[in-house]
Amino acid sequence: MSRLFDKILKPQRLRIVCNGHPALRRVSSPITVVDDEIRQLAARMIVTMQENEVVGVGLAAPQVGVNLRLIVIDTYFDDEESKTAMSAGEILLNPRMPLALVNPEIISYSEEKCSSEEGCLSLPEIHGDVERPARVMLSASTLEGEKIMVECGSLLARCLQHEIDHLNGVLFYDKLSEKEQKIADPQMKELEKREKALL
Numbered sequence: 001m002s003r004l005f006d007k008i009l010k011p012q013r014l015r016i017v018c019n020g021h022p023a024l025r026r027v028s029s030p031i032t033v034v035d036d037e038i039r040q041l042a043a044r045m046i047v048t049m050q051e052n053e054v055v056g057v058g059l060a061a062p063q064v065g066v067n068l069r070l071i072v073i074d075t076y077f078d079d080e081e082s083k084t085a086m087s088a089g090e091i092l093l094n095p096r097m098p099l100a101l102v103n104p105e106i107i108s109y110s111e112e113k114c115s116s117e118e119g120c121l122s123l124p125e126i127h128g129d130v131e132r133p134a135r136v137m138l139s140a141s142t143l144e145g146e147k148i149m150v151e152c153g154s155l156l157a158r159c160l161q162h163e164i165d166h167l168n169g170v171l172f173y174d175k176l177s178e179k180e181q182k183i184a185d186p187q188m189k190e191l192e193k194r195e196k197a198l199l
C-alpha cells in the first residue's frame with residue numbers, strides 16, 4: 001500500500017550519466033516556458049541529487065541526459081560555520097533549498113579567487129582542487145517565475161559555477177591542474193568505457 005503510494009506521489013529518480021555521455025559536452029538550450037514537464041524534471045532531479053550514494057550539493061540537467069538550462073542546488077548545512085558571514089545569496093536562497101534555478105547565469109565575478117576540492121556526481125571517485133572566483137553575481141528564475149539577481153559567496157558561489165559550467169558542456173576535470181588531470185585520467189577513461197557501453 002505505502003509502496004504504491006510512494007510510486008504515485010514521489011518523483012522517481014533519474015539515471016545520472018557519467019563521463020563519456022554526449023549530453024555532458026553539449027551547450028544546453030534556454031528554457032522558454034516553465035510547464036509541468038519542467039517542474040516534474042526539477043522534482044526528479046532533486047530526488048536524484050539527494051538519494052544518491054554520495055549526496056550531491058548540486059545537479060545540472062545535462063547530468064540526467066537533458067540539455068536544458070536547469071539546475072538544482074542544496075548547499076545549505078545547518079551548522080554554526082555556515083551562519084557566519086553569509087552572502088546576500090545565501091541569506092535569500094538557503095531557506096528555499098533544495099532549490100531549482102531556471103536559466104541561471106553568472107553575470108559578474110569577483111577578482112578574488114579561491115581554491116577548493118570539488119567532485120561531481122557524473123565523475124564518481126574523481127576529486128581535485130579547482131580555482132574559481134570567490135563571489136559571483138547570479139541571475140536566474142525560479143520555477144514560480146520569480147527573477148533572482150543576487151551576490152553569492154562560499155560554497156553556494158562554487159556550486160553555482162560548477163553547475164552552470166555543466167550547462168556549457170564544461171566539467172570540473174577541465175579546470176584541474178595537469179598533474180591532477182593525469183591522476184584522474186584512468187578513472188575518466190574507465191567511466192567513458194562504461195558509459196559508451198550503455199549508449
Ligand code: ZN
Binds near residue numbers: 120121162
Ligand atoms: Zn558536476
